[in-house]
Amino acid sequence: MKYLVNAREMQRCDRITIEEYGVPGLVLMERAALAVADSVMDGEFCTDKVLAVCGSGNNGGDGFAAARILMERNVEIAVLFVGKEESMSEAARIQKKICENYGMNFVSNIDVHEYTCIVDAIFGVGLSRKVAGEYRTLIEQINQASGKVIAVDIPSGISADSGRVMGAAVCADRTVTFGFAKLGQVLYPGALYCGETVVWDIGITEKSFRGELPRAYYLGREDMRCLPRRMRYSNKGTYGKALLVAGQKNMCGAAYLAGEAAYRVGTGLVKIFTEECNRVIVQERLPEALLSTYEVLEEENSFRWPTAAGIGPGFGTGEGKWEILCLFLERCVCPLVLDADALNLLSGRTEKLRERRAPVVVTPHVGEMERLMGIPKKTILEDLPGTCRRFAEEYGVICVLKDTRTVISDGREICVNLTGTDGMATGGSGDVLTGILTGLLAQGMEPFAAAKLAVWIHGSAGELASKRLGRRGMLAGDLLKEIPTVLLEGENA
Ligand SMILES: NC(=O)C1=CN([C@@H]2O[C@H](COP(=O)(O)OP(=O)(O)OC[C@H]3O[C@@H](n4cnc5c(N)ncnc54)[C@H](OP(=O)(O)O)[C@@H]3O)[C@@H](O)[C@H]2O)[C@@H](O)CC1
Numbered sequence: 001m002k003y004l005v006n007a008r009e010m011q012r013c014d015r016i017t018i019e020e021y022g023v024p025g026l027v028l029m030e031r032a033a034l035a036v037a038d039s040v041m042d043g044e045f046c047t048d049k050v051l052a053v054c055g056s057g058n059n060g061g062d063g064f065a066a067a068r069i070l071m072e073r074n075v076e077i078a079v080l081f082v083g084k085e086e087s088m089s090e091a092a093r094i095q096k097k098i099c100e101n102y103g104m105n106f107v108s109n110i111d112v113h114e115y116t117c118i119v120d121a122i123f124g125v126g127l128s129r130k131v132a133g134e135y136r137t138l139i140e141q142i143n144q145a146s147g148k149v150i151a152v153d154i155p156s157g158i159s160a161d162s163g164r165v166m167g168a169a170v171c172a173d174r175t176v177t178f179g180f181a182k183l184g185q186v187l188y189p190g191a192l193y194c195g196e197t198v199v200w201d202i203g204i205t206e207k208s209f210r211g212e213l214p215r216a217y218y219l220g221r222e223d224m225r226c227l228p229r230r231m232r233y234s235n236k237g238t239y240g241k242a243l244l245v246a247g248q249k250n251m252c253g254a255a256y257l258a259g260e261a262a263y264r265v266g267t268g269l270v271k272i273f274t275e276e277c278n279r280v281i282v283q284e285r286l287p288e289a290l291l292s293t294y295e296v297l298e299e300e301n302s303f304r305w306p307t308a309a310g311i312g313p314g315f316g317t318g319e320g321k322w323e324i325l326c327l328f329l330e331r332c333v334c335p336l337v338l339d340a341d342a343l344n345l346l347s348g349r350t351e352k353l354r355e356r357r358a359p360v361v362v363t364p365h366v367g368e369m370e371r372l373m374g375i376p377k378k379t380i381l382e383d384l385p386g387t388c389r390r391f392a393e394e395y396g397v398i399c400v401l402k403d404t405r406t407v408i409s410d411g412r413e414i415c416v417n418l419t420g421t422d423g424m425a426t427g428g429s430g431d432v433l434t435g436i437l438t439g440l441l442a443q444g445m446e447p448f449a450a451a452k453l454a455v456w457i458h459g460s461a462g463e464l465a466s467k468r469l470g471r472r473g474m475l476a477g478d479l480l481k482e483i484p485t486v487l488l489e490g491e492n493a
């Protein structure tokens with residue numbers, strides 16, 4: 001797990017490192033500048049003629065210092081200062097003065113075809129409002145330049161909190177960021193503007209959070225260590241019973257995909273509840289699964305049998321479906337995953353969620369969230385983490401808000417998933433996630449941990465499938481075959 005910080009958290013971290021631990025700000029700045037200079041010179045960029053565009057804050061200070069280091073290394077470098085002298089930060093003023101003392105080449109405009117590489121140090125995490133005027137013009141010129149662009153800390157104009165473009169933003173080929181990755185670098189559209197992001201250690205550690213830890217983070221392969229344990233002395237009963245309430249007429253694939261995914265993450269037994277007409281096809285595709293049909297759901301055993309249930313993929317919203325969903329909410333004591341049509345059924349009557357007896361994980365995509373919360377898609381997309389966290393908090397559930405960057409929250413923490421590919425934007429992907437998640441819950445994982453890991457595994461399976469088949473040709477069913485490989489690699493992590 002690695003932290004994702006917002007601007008306030010990063011600035012607090014900088015301040016504590018400087019004021020409470022006593023590391024001089026200019027030392028941090030020198031290390032930041034060395035990181036930028038090393039990155040410019042690592043061979044990926046043409047350094048025939050480099051331009052550093054520096055603002056008046058400490059981000060500009062990093063830029064001046066990096067320019068000076070590049071000059072020391074005999075790179076032909078020009079410096080462009082943008083901003084007001086009178087509002088310069090103390091460190092930026094010192095760094096600019098050093099550049100002047102060395103007689104470095106200061107220019108006042110950009111010839112877009114002159115430079116082979118541009119260092120963007122206009123704004124960093126201190127961006128406080130929309131970009132306009134000469135700053136905007138400059139950013140547009142940088143974006144037209146033929147040379148590659150390296151952003152210092154974050155592309156100028158991108159909000160470190162949300163990834164939003166604040167009027168205009170530099171589109172970088174690489175972003176060299178310091179200490180911790182910023183939320184705005186992983187959320188869209190910010191992620192598109194960062195290019196490749198490199199997190200550089202400049203001497204700011206987690207100690208500088210001083211107990212006030214950031215809310216947001218992302219998982220890495222090492223987090224696979226919390227997968228349910230396998231034991232030599234065990235049987236299928238040891239690894240849980242997953243029930244998938246899924247599929248209606250003409251929608252049997254959802255039941256199959258979710259069912260197989262549950263098995264593929266190690267569940268002992270999987271049962272599929274579906275429409276009678278799906279019986280033959282589901283049993284042919286997945287003979288390992290037990291099968292029952294909606295007609296027998298009233299039996300009390302239906303609710304006692306599973307150790308986790310996933311309800312909704314291809315379930316439909318027609319006659320009798322709301323009643324089935326209500327029965328599960330009212331009677332089931334095992335964790336429930338509510339997806340797709342279960343969420344559509346809940347739209348406009350989300351209060352029903354409060355009548356549940358068991359822990360609930362909801363897995364809406366943005367369209368489903370729009371219907372669930374009754375707020376426009378645009379508003380949700382502007383703040384995926386906040387929307388996800390608020391829903392989870394309000395209903396006391398775990399919320400998995402699915403998008404290019406799926407966000408998972410328990411109402412307090414926010415996990416942003418960084419695995420996955422656009423090849424997963426294909427019918428049935430969500431059903432596979434429901435199966436993975438239900439399977440992990442069935443094996444006894446705690447719901448928040450299961451939700452985070454399920455999304456990570458799902459995205460990793462997508463990456464493997466897209467490597468094997470390409471992002472265009474892969475199908476949701478191809479994710480199933482990759483799940484075992486993801487788990488195997490995780491075991492060795
Ligand atoms: N602290 C440290 O020691 C370390 C910090 N580090 C580096 O410092 C960066 C943070 O520095 P920072 O806090 O000085 O803010 P920064 O991003 O330079 O921007 C502030 C300037 O921009 C201006 N401004 C803002 N928005 C604007 C707009 N829309 N349009 C126009 N102007 C606008 C604002 O002007 P003002 O609002 O005062 O008018 C002010 O002048 C961080 O990203 C990292 O690179 C590293 O070296 C490690 C050590």
Ligand SMILES: [K+]
Nearest residue numbers: 120123154156
């Ligand atoms: K920048």
